[in-house]
Amino acid sequence: MSAPLLWCVVPAAGRGTRVGGDCPKQYLPLGGRPLIEHTLERLATHPQIAGLLVTLGATDVHWSGMTTLHGKPILTAVGGAERSDSVLAGLNALPDSVGADDFVLVHDAARPCVRLADISKLIGLASTVDGGLLGAPLRDTLKRADTTGRSGLTEPRDQRWRAFTPQMFRRGPLSAALRDAARRGVNPGDEAMAMEQAGFAPLLVEGAEDNIKVTTAADFALAEFLLARTA
Numbered sequence: 363m364s365a366p367l368l369w370c371v372v373p374a375a376g377r378g379t380r381v382g383g384d385c386p387k388q389y390l391p392l393g394g395r396p397l398i399e400h401t402l403e404r405l406a407t408h409p410q411i412a413g414l415l416v417t418l419g420a421t422d423v424h425w426s427g428m429t430t431l432h433g434k435p436i437l438t439a440v441g442g443a444e445r446s447d448s449v450l451a452g453l454n455a456l457p458d459s460v461g462a463d464d465f466v467l468v469h470d471a472a473r474p475c476v477r478l479a480d481i482s483k484l485i486g487l488a489s490t491v492d493g494g495l496l497g498a499p500l501r502d503t504l505k506r507a508d509t510t511g512r513s514g515l516t517e518p519r520d521q522r523w524r525a526f527t528p529q530m531f532r533r534g535p536l537s538a539a540l541r542d543a544a545r546r547g548v549n550p551g552d553e554a555m556a557m558e559q560a561g562f563a564p565l566l567v568e569g570a571e572d573n574i575k576v577t578t579a580a581d582f583a584l585a586e587f588l589l590a591r592t593a
């Protein structure tokens with residue numbers, strides 16, 4: 363049986379305001395190379411990924427212009443104001459060869475440490491249902507803060523998961539779910555939320571917790587440490 367080949371949409375049109383650098387975080391150096399290059403490198407290395415569609419900011423002057431990586435095509439499209447707009451723009455710009463029933467992956471440019479084995483696990487499990495996402499069950503005790511920053515309540519931890527990427531859904535239903543959310547004025551934080559609201563039940567696939575989203579300046583040192591130890 364030949365392995366299924368999927369395209370991956372990589373939203374990279376954010377501004378990285380929480381990092382606060384002088385350019386968007388995806389272009390800041392991580393171990394001597396722009397953060398996004400580590401992410402693209404990892405994705406292009408995966409044998410079941412056919413090509414990458416990277417969504418860029420409308421005024422992006424930092425993109426390298428690469429068109430292939432490890433022999434796989436790299437396409438670009440202009441993203442939007444919210445992450446979900448960027449993902450939808452990426453889905454719209456996929457090649458015609460990607461059918462409405464074909465699965466696609468979506469993976470944040472800001473998650474360079476994703477493990478190849480976890481991508482394989484997601485593809486293997488989520489393709490047997492209508493899609494899913496990498497995540498991990500919550501480990502810490504969860505507190506609800508009151509307005510003065512004091513612990514007002516301990517929330518139940520059972521059945522609570524943190525959501526990561528990649529997330530994997532069929533191109534047509536995911537596009538429809540994101541379009542519908544936009545029409546309703548909802549900004550889904552991830553693809554799974556849009557799919558939940560469209561009546562799907564995305565499969566939660568447990569992945570390594572070191573698949574961090576580089577979010578603050580301090581995360582660069584942690585990501586550099588993790589990159590050297592994961593594959």
Ligand code: CTP
Nearest residue numbers: 373374375376377378379380443444448471472
């Ligand atoms: N993203 C995007 N388009 C947007 C916003 C975000 O493509 N309008 C991308 C980011 O580039 C990133 C991923 O979505 O790869 C996850 O978003 P996040 O970590 O929130 O990145 P930023 O939005 O850039 O950061 P911040 O929220 O701190 O501004």
Ligand code: MG
Nearest residue numbers: 376377378445
């Ligand atoms: Mg953001």
